[in-house]
Amino acid sequence: MDKKLENILIIDYGSQYTQLIARRIRELEVFCSIYPYNKITNKLITELNPSAIILSGGPKSVLDKNSPKLTSNILNLQKPILGICYGMQLLTKTLSGKVKRSTKREYGYTLINIKKKSLIFKGIKKNKIKVWMSHGDNIKKIPNSFSISSISDNNIISSIESKKSKIYCLQFHPEVFHTDNGLKIIYNFLFNISKIKNKFKIKNFIDDKILELKNKIKDKNIICGISGGVDSTVTAYLLSKAVNKNLFCIFVDHGLLRKNESNQVEKIFREKFGRKFIKINASNIFLKKLKNISDPEQKRIIIGKTFIELFEKAAKKISNVHFLGQGTLYPDVIESIPFFGGPTAKIKSHHNVGGLPKKMKLKVVEPLRELFKDEVRNVGKKLNIDKHLLLRHPFPGPGLAIRIPGEINKTKIKILQEADFIFVNYLKEKKIYNNIWQAFVVLLPIKSVGVMGDKRTYNYCCSIRAVTSVDGMTADFYMFTKDQIQELTGRIINNVLGINRVLFDFTSKPPGTIEWE
Ligand code: XMP
Secondary structure, eight states: OOTTOOEEEEEEOSOTTHHHHHHHHHHTTOEEEEEEGGGOOHHHHHHHOOSEEEEOOOSSOTTSTTOOOOOGGGGGSOOOEEEETHHHHHHHHHTTOEEEOOSSOEEEEEEEEEOSOOGGGTTOOOSEEEEEEEESOEEEEOOTTOEEEEEETTSOEEEEEETTTTEEEESSOTTSTTSTTHHHHHHIIIIIISOOOOOOOHHHHHHHHHHHHHHHHTTSEEEEEEOSSHHHHHHHHHHHHHHGGGEEEEEEEOSOSOTTHHHHHHHHHHHHHGGGEEEEEOHHHHHHHHTTOOOHHHHHHHHHHHHHHHHHHHHHTSSSEEEEEOOOOHHHHOOOOOTTTSSOOOOOOOOOTTSOOSTTOOEEEOTTTTOOHHHHHHHHHHTTOOHHHHTOOOOOTTGGGGGSOSOOOHHHHHHHHHHHHHHHHHHHHTTOGGGOSEEEEEEEEEEEEEEETTEEEEEEEEEEEEEEOSSSSSBEEOOOOHHHHHHHHHHHHHHOTTEEEEEEOOOOBTTSOSSOO
8 A cells, every 4th residue: 555645543442333434434535444442552553654543433331440441642643533432432531521321322313513613513504413323321521621512402412622632522423324414524524634635546556556466476376266246356357457477367167156147257257368267167066066955054165165176176287376366355354343242153154265275375465455345346447347247246155055045956046047137137127236235036945836827836936135235244125116026026927937936035134144044
């Protein structure tokens, strides 16, 4: 990363919204990174040399004995600081103000009254704005030399500041979409208070990365696993800009891709990489290994293992390979704080092209590890990657295997591919595809009786899944209109031999997961 680039340090105290703070800052084209509070040391802060610091919210109370504290030299740095929720209370307590426990939690929308012309509210015309709150404790006494800049309709201090020391505190969450003018408040902190000048430009990012990759890889060879998804595609294109003649792309086709996908991926990559694109047709191998397997975890483990074996075999045939390119993104890198009950319970064994062989002893190269998904799409756009490829919904490594609960066979895969194809094309035709994070069909292991053209049918049911989400960590179901439901159901049943009943999945995540297995 460009050394001159100004950056914002976000210290994470465990809020569910911390990633959103980073997202908003990146939307404003400012570079930022998140570190958990317990990894922050004075040495790290010196190395990062941030232009400003943001303290996130968090689930703890500053009144608890073992609650997270402020890293000692943050206040001595004389950099602008924004404390959000827990961050506000932590600053208040550290600076000898008083925080009190509240019997009632303030959660959701609250109206606040802007009391004072403050830089943090610059450009906001209204005196009363709607904000998103999520807190128990609140401020009883503000620190000396601070002033109150807003108070909520519930009579709670909702923001304070010390203009002189450039410390601004908000009890509400400006990063949450539901806060009126939230982005403007963050803008004010970045540009009017912290005086950020150098924006993070995708074009500069690409130029810097290409140089960095060239210097790193030199005349050695690098292999890159391709899935046809956005992350691995953009990784490969970026690598090819830097070290085209040393790059080999390996695509393992497990036969569990969407309709026509394997051929599309092959066409695009063959054109670009010629003989250095290696495709392994392995659908029969995967089908054989998955025969009679219906347990979701077992399916995932078999697919992951077989994938790695085939990938390694292909890689061994290439000489002088020292590096492995991976499409890791920033959300995969951010360490979150497991406040509740220690390490998070394993829900699923994730498989993707990224999780490749440790024992191959290759150095991992992750050119996108500082970026969020939409930034990766922008890099892809700048690299002239086909728009349809870039805007495609995420697709899981184990593919359709985890969208066919129960045993898998060729017939089921074919039925699912057809139904999924009709569904996804319907969304594109109605121009709603890009409003949805992910949409797919699940083929259920249930047959039911129906009637078509006066004849009895006894066929499979499928379930339609469409969700909206920011990052796939939580998701809400997408609501179709009755007409859409009717039209979609008709199209699937009339065109897919083998399906006679369509169900709609209205489960959010949590408690559901996006995929069924
Ligand atoms: P879940 O089902 O865990 O999915 O709510 C969250 C997101 O992750 C995708 N997913 C995967 N992606 N390898 C991947 O690369 C996997 O093994 C895998 N499993 C789930 C899923 O499609 C959704 O976008």
